[in-house]
Amino acid sequence: MILFRGLIAYFLSFSLASAAQAQSDYLVKLQEGFDQQQSFISLLHGQSGQVEVLARGWIRVQNFSQTTLHRMSENPSVEYIQPNYPLGLLKNYQIQDPLRRAAFQRSMSRHSWAEVSAMPADNPTFPRAPSQKNGNDPLLATQWSMANIEASEGWKKTQGSSEMIVAILDTGVDYTHEDLLPNMWRNPGEEGTDAAGRDKSTNGIDDDGNGYVDDLMGWDFAAKDNKPFDLAVDPKQLLISGGNPGHGTHCSGNVAARGFNSLGIAGVAPNVKVMALRFISEKGQGTTADAVMAIRYAVDNGAKVLSNSWGGEGSRSDGSEENLALKEAIQYAEAKGTLFIAAAGNGRAGTGYDMDKDPTPVYPASYDFENIISVAAIDVKNELGAFSNWGATSVDIGAPGVAVLSTTVGGKYSDKVLDFAGFDITWDGTSMATPHVAGAAALYWSLHPNKTWREVKDAILKSAAPTPALRGKTTTEGILNIKSLMNM
Numbered sequence: 001m002i003l004f005r006g007l008i009a010y011f012l013s014f015s016l017a018s019a020a021q022a023q024s025d026y027l028v029k030l031q032e033g034f035d036q037q038q039s040f041i042s043l044l045h046g047q048s049g050q051v052e053v054l055a056r057g058w059i060r061v062q063n064f065s066q067t068t069l070h071r072m073s074e075n076p077s078v079e080y081i082q083p084n085y086p087l088g089l090l091k092n093y094q095i096q097d098p099l100r101r102a103a104f105q106r107s108m109s110r111h112s113w114a115e116v117s118a119m120p121a122d123n124p125t126f127p128r129a130p131s132q133k134n135g136n137d138p139l140l141a142t143q144w145s146m147a148n149i150e151a152s153e154g155w156k157k158t159q160g161s162s163e164m165i166v167a168i169l170d171t172g173v174d175y176t177h178e179d180l181l182p183n184m185w186r187n188p189g190e191e192g193t194d195a196a197g198r199d200k201s202t203n204g205i206d207d208d209g210n211g212y213v214d215d216l217m218g219w220d221f222a223a224k225d226n227k228p229f230d231l232a233v234d235p236k237q238l239l240i241s242g243g244n245p246g247h248g249t250h251c252s253g254n255v256a257a258r259g260f261n262s263l264g265i266a267g268v269a270p271n272v273k274v275m276a277l278r279f280i281s282e283k284g285q286g287t288t289a290d291a292v293m294a295i296r297y298a299v300d301n302g303a304k305v306l307s308n309s310w311g312g313e314g315s316r317s318d319g320s321e322e323n324l325a326l327k328e329a330i331q332y333a334e335a336k337g338t339l340f341i342a343a344a345g346n347g348r349a350g351t352g353y354d355m356d357k358d359p360t361p362v363y364p365a366s367y368d369f370e371n372i373i374s375v376a377a378i379d380v381k382n383e384l385g386a387f388s389n390w391g392a393t394s395v396d397i398g399a400p401g402v403a404v405l406s407t408t409v410g411g412k413y414s415d416k417v418l419d420f421a422g423f424d425i426t427w428d429g430t431s432m433a434t435p436h437v438a439g440a441a442a443l444y445w446s447l448h449p450n451k452t453w454r455e456v457k458d459a460i461l462k463s464a465a466p467t468p469a470l471r472g473k474t475t476t477e478g479i480l481n482i483k484s485l486m487n488m
């Protein structure tokens with residue numbers, strides 16, 4: 001518990017910095033058990049600004065004056081106020097390298113926009129192998145990531161339980177994808193018909209009383225609707241303006257693309273469920289408010305594993321950017337017995353190897369909560385990805401994260417984000433590594449449903465295969481290994 005006086009100082013220290021911001025966006029946490037949420041809100045009436053009650057004592061306030069915010073912080077019902085820190089994906093596929101960016105713009109400038117628009121720009125599709133009658137996944141043989149972690153050895157024990165749910169907190173999921181649809185979690189409380197014979201998923205009623213109306217397929221916290229659908233990549237827009245659509249769909253495939261269905265690929269846990277929670281826009285941006293709500297949704301609606309390929313870059317030296325709200329949400333997830341798998345992050349251009357010395361570590365991966373597993377990325381040769389953050393004491397394990405094949409939006413499969421106008425970008429990142437570990441946790445937990453999150457985490461870390469590239473770089477000095485894990 002934090003002292004109130006300290007909080008005011010903390011709040012004021014930020015307010016100076018934020019005064020320059022055109023728009024103020026804050027999260028208000030009410031005191032535990034305080035039931036005067038409405039009277040608190042009525043305090044704000046007559047002031048200009050927007051109030052959004054997020055549920056369970058959380059309120060988002062935007063565009064209030066500093067004076068009003070200060071008065072709010074002194075209200076006895078308020079535990080603390082913090083900025084609604086931006087969070088996002090850890091890699092943006094906008095061309096970062098200025099030389100390549102200039103080259104791309106030069107090459108584009110030789111064409112009219114009409115010509116550029118007419119250039120074929122579909123998401124790259126992996127060549128389809130003929131479907132196999134024996135049930136095998138035709139692209140499994142090309143999934144180096146599954147081979148390196150010996151996933152198929154683990155599937156001899158189990159392919160996962162359909163009761164086991166992994167939440168993907170990301171840009172959404174193409175839940176119509178042939179290899180994901182059979183493994184999509186559906187909210188049982190919004191399925192079927194209500195007393196009046198109407199479809200519960202479209203009756204406009206929160207049938208299960210979980211605070212979300214018609215949330216059959218999960219929830220879109222960014223757009224505030226019940227369709228957490230991922231968007232397809234437009235390579236031209238991506239290269240010019242950045243963003244990262246399709247990211248959540250790619251992550252989902254490596255957790256739980258359906259296995260042994262004669263189609264496409266297989267995820268690490270080929271028979272578990274994926275819960276689609278969209279809180280990051282196709283531009284790769286989200287906020288703490290939406291992350292907190294997505295984490296709580298996952299935990300409250302039955303997910304045992306949360307796959308988190310996103311983050312923010314951390315604290316200032318004075319600690320004023322400590323994201324208390326996000327920390328509380330992860331503590332809540334721990335208290336509810338869930339594992340929180342987090343991407344270790346990708347170093348910024350030209351730096352970024354040794355996050356141990358970095359004063360602004362990527363969070364939430366660097367948070368010191370026991371239920372977090374922080375994941376670095378390795379390539380086909382089991383070398384550390386050139387971009388991958390690492391930390392001898394802060395990063396736990398390596399998993400495949402360079403040129404990874406998975407499901408992509410529009411019912412496709414690819415190991416490339418785009419292949420356009422001479423720019424060939426593969427799906428790389430600790431973002432891609434993280435879902436492999438999330439899938440592993442779900443697979444092991446399926447076999448041992450009575451084990452605790454701590455036992456599952458210990459098994460994953462103890463069974464890591466030692467590898468020279470991770471010596472001194474992660475706590476386990478090893479790579480995820482499903483064969484060994486399933487023998488634990």
Ligand SMILES: [Ca+2]
Pocket residue numbers: 189190205206207208209210211212213214215
């Ligand atoms: Ca509901």
Ligand SMILES: [Ca+2]
Pocket residue numbers: 190199200201202203204205206207213214215
């Ligand atoms: Ca409903």
Ligand SMILES: [Ca+2]
Pocket residue numbers: 137179257258259260261262263264265266
């Ligand atoms: Ca498949």
